[in-house]
Amino acid sequence: MVKSEMFHVKPIVATSSLRALAYDALKEAITNMNIYDQKDEVRLDERKLSLNLGVSRTPVREALTVLEQEGFVRFEARRGVFVIKKTKSEIVAMIQAWSALESMAARLACTRATDEQLACLREHFPEFYEGRPSDHMDEYSDANIRFHQKIISLGQCDVIRDITSNLLMHVRGIRNAALRQGDRAANSIREHVAIIEALEARDADLSERLVREHGLGLARHVEMYGDYLD
Amino acid sequence: MVKSEMFHVKPIVATSSLRALAYDALKEAITNMNIYDQKDEVRLDERKLSLNLGVSRTPVREALTVLEQEGFVRFEARRGVFVIKKTKSEIVAMIQAWSALESMAARLACTRATDEQLACLREHFPEFYEGRPSDHMDEYSDANIRFHQKIISLGQCDVIRDITSNLLMHVRGIRNAALRQGDRAANSIREHVAIIEALEARDADLSERLVREHGLGLARHVEMYGDYLD
DNA sequence: GACTGGTATTTGGTATGCCAACTTTCTCGA
DNA sequence: TCGAGAAAGTTGGCATACCAAATACCAGTC
DSSP states (O other), X not given: OOOGGGOOOOSOOOOOOHHHHHHHHHHHHHHHSOGGGOSSXXXXXXXXXXXXXXXXXXXXXXXXXXXXXXXXXXXETTTEEEEOOOOHHHHHHHHHHHHHHHHHHHHHHHHHSOHHHHHHHHHHOGGGGSSOGGGGHHHHHHHHHHHHHHXXXXXXXXXXHHHHHHHHHHHHHHXXXXXXXXXXXXXXXXXXXXXXXXXXXXXXXXXXXXXXHHHHHHHHHHHHHOGGGO | OOOGGGOOOOSOXXXXXXXXXXXXXXXXXXXXXXXXXXXXXXXXXXXXXXXXXXXXXHXXXXXXXXXXXXXXXXXXXXXXEEEOOOOHHHHHXXXXXXXXXXXXXXXXXXXXXXXXXXXXXXXXXXXXXXXXXXXXXXHHHHHHHHHHHHHHHHTTOHHHHHHHHXXXXXXHHHHHHHHTSTTHHHHHHHHHHHHHHHHHTTOHHHHHHHHHHHHHXXXXXXXXXXXXXX
């Protein structure tokens, strides 16, 4: 018997399927293009896509099927596949659902997160304590997104994490645009600080309320000033 | 020109795609089978399915792709498609996400729903005011599901409606099973009555809290007594 | 009889071809 | 010149063919 313990092979090749690769490529392309700049809806050509991706139509279609189910594209029989432009009211609805889930995550975090995990909120987001975010708006936009994702991860609920990660893809652009309107950034920072303090105090009711009101405030803002979406 | 206004044709033939038909058939089959009775995971054979459905593998695969994205099945390369059995902690996580969304729907309903719509809650669910639901458990289980769906529809948020409708498919069986354990049915009725009253009083904070606690109570119950799921 | 190695079969992944419906372009007559 | 209609070209939906990996089966050896 050969001493097989002496062979240390690589764990696994784990080469992803073409479908997964096509999905990643398409999703990145869709989220990176700013859909709301285009006047008309963007149409995707299955044959061109499979040509550009270097694979056949089959995995492309299966990837598009997933994207349809996630609300990114829409199939029209014998007309084409179109990238969906969300209406203002749809965006508002997504932000409301987001608020519901993030506020629940905050509630769960109050009992589940360790002190070390909660400390990450302050450590990783020092910019929340500085005065003028408008100078570094791009960085702050990213930090803003990360802050909300961090709260959700602290909730340690995979279902909430998965659902919100999808919603984020749709809302990311709008959230950042709204930050630049009016005096929202400064307000946003104050609210974030209050949320951190409530979490550190492990006050579930307060944390939940603050997160919810923060989110619903964004929803109201989009409702009022988001007419450019339609 | 023919006066086309005089013709009132049927809206559209709207013959669904085979993919949609396959999706409906598979989803119904999956939700109707009780997955948790089976010892092993159930494997689906693409070729047998397409044979039984009378279509080719292509639309079947596309339907399965959607079901995978919804968390009902799992593809294993060159091994098969398996119906997913959720673990207890996954069920708990889904109930928590559900509670977040339903409580937000209740909050929204307080400002959005008309008096007539709120009245439907009492009219359609008279059994909540009767004493012994255990005699008609099946009917009560259905009414229970309808009650929660009604609250969500009163919230008038399409995103919340869509997401919860998916969660419901996964949780339906467990919710009904939990009702039969211990004295939960009677408790459930009392809580439903309190929720109706809070909504009728248009007390958003109270409605939200009652709905959330009702849901999280179910989550705790499954957490404690749902060991049969694993 | 158990084990090894190879071979046949099964099965999901992918590529390709065909079709019907929709668009666009061309044609021809008023 | 213009428009109706036909023909040609697109395009997504579906079916089918083929491939590689995984499994099942079998023969041969010790």
